[in-house]
Amino acid sequence: MTASNPKPREKASKSPLDRLQSLLSDDMASVNAMIMARMESGVPMIPQLAGYLIAAGGKRIRPLMTLAATALYGGDMVRAHRLAAAVEFIHTATLLHDDVVDDSDERRGQKSANAVFGNEASVLVGDFLFSRAFQLMVEDGNLAVLKTLSDASAIIAEGEVLQLSLQGNIIMTLDNYLEVIKGKTAALFAAACEVGPLISSDAPNAAKIMCEYGMNLGIAFQIADDVLDYNADRAKLGKAVGDDFREGKLTAPVIMALSAANDEERTFWIRTMEQKEQMESDLVRAQAILTRHGALNKGLELARSYAQKAREALAEAPDSIFRATLDDLALYAVDRDH
């Protein structure tokens, strides 16, 4: 590649997520139109609240996965639009309920929906969006899709309850943690990917390939996210860090640092995470302990191992620009700065 060939170079500088967005921009526009149309209701508070969160953006990565997986298997993109909207509605419903559960004030760089509209409305509008998701799936009428997404919804809820029951308990193991993130994040990534071949391919292995890709991608993504939450460089960019620390959520880096902690460090984690007695300087101290144990790098290594599993699963899928970009996305899930 030379300077006289600027186009691929420009392309290469875009993230795989941006490249997928470009490849599927018309389809994503249809998905967004479907989302806007189907969050309508005769009860004005519903589109107001849902629209508030949805308009705030987010990367729409899950519906994008459904579109990419459908395109990869040469499926009907019109069907994929509806199902991608269903996937995003399930995700939005879980965000609304998560923010109530975590008592969050912020989401996507603005006040959270529950902070503006109240917890009550967030719970109920979440229920509405969840129901809407199932209505969209029923309209499509594929029972395998309905099974995949209702199974995923149950696993998401289980992951969230497990996280709640383990919150602020420093005996949480890495296995517990992986179970939590499989539920709360990876299950919907897996289902979003699996929907593509389910509506596109008779190949017996296709759904399994994309489910494994999505599951491992989701795990990699979430571990990397949890590492980034302690990344001091990110704070310099004005991005939020330390949310998990403040909420007493044990994630991969802390669990790894705990396994090698001395008495003083152990006392520190018990005070800050279990008893949630935190001082201004504690986040910096937590970051220093994590660095001392190489816990952030160990976390990224773990994330990379799942990204690698995702790529291995994907290698069985048909060769195409979509496969290549999804392959890049697995690497990018770990080595990104936001």
Place this chain on the structure above:
Amino acid sequence: MTASNPKPREKASKSPLDRLQSLLSDDMASVNAMIMARMESGVPMIPQLAGYLIAAGGKRIRPLMTLAATALYGGDMVRAHRLAAAVEFIHTATLLHDDVVDDSDERRGQKSANAVFGNEASVLVGDFLFSRAFQLMVEDGNLAVLKTLSDASAIIAEGEVLQLSLQGNIIMTLDNYLEVIKGKTAALFAAACEVGPLISSDAPNAAKIMCEYGMNLGIAFQIADDVLDYNADRAKLGKAVGDDFREGKLTAPVIMALSAANDEERTFWIRTMEQKEQMESDLVRAQAILTRHGALNKGLELARSYAQKAREALAEAPDSIFRATLDDLALYAVDRDH
């Protein structure tokens, strides 16, 4: 009927609800077993919390409707067990979320689940049960059933949000009120009844008949419930009254009394319901105002008109012991004391 024929006389003294329970006792036992089996999860907090609410009882009227409607149309009762459990899970999920929204301390004569396990857990376990309901429907595999119950779920959520947006606003009309109760109560009654013919009958009108029966029965039931909440005789029996009043929920009796209120009464309703400034003696005063306007009787009259619509719809269904008992149930929905 003479004293020498005591059995029918004894039967007649049982409520239609008890008679349906007796007619379908083996099936209800299967439904209860299905409910217990399917609220299991590897995450212990889920069966603990769900079991706490489910063990507290409740009349299981909605799953009973599904069983009765299936039996009425000669359908497969084994399929009905699974779908009746799905209906009860949807109902339980809405109760868990309702209690969070209303910040309730009591449900079914004991501390509410959110008071014991926290709002966070109630939100998430509600989501789990809702997902479980859809998994059960997917296992059955009937798309018409999935459509009916996902539509009902969306309407329930809309009804709840509408109620929340109108709460404590004395301009609420009787039409607003009917819209709210169609959503929050009648839609699930209608869907629970409709499921029966959907899995049992090819008759084009059967689903419509049972949907209309269930919808009107649900409206009658809820209006009667809202009247009972102001019934002073019920308080003498040790039953809770005045919940709606304390929560500032405008229901049929108050809306009817408001339409004929003098200035002093209007000021009273604004203070107690809109501004929620209530004194110890205000419930008794509210009851006196309602009695003065005959609002409780007017409420029951309205409920009776819906019960009559339910009976008219049901008259088109096949003649059987189930039709006769469901017909009695419509009358009983209004003229009961609990």
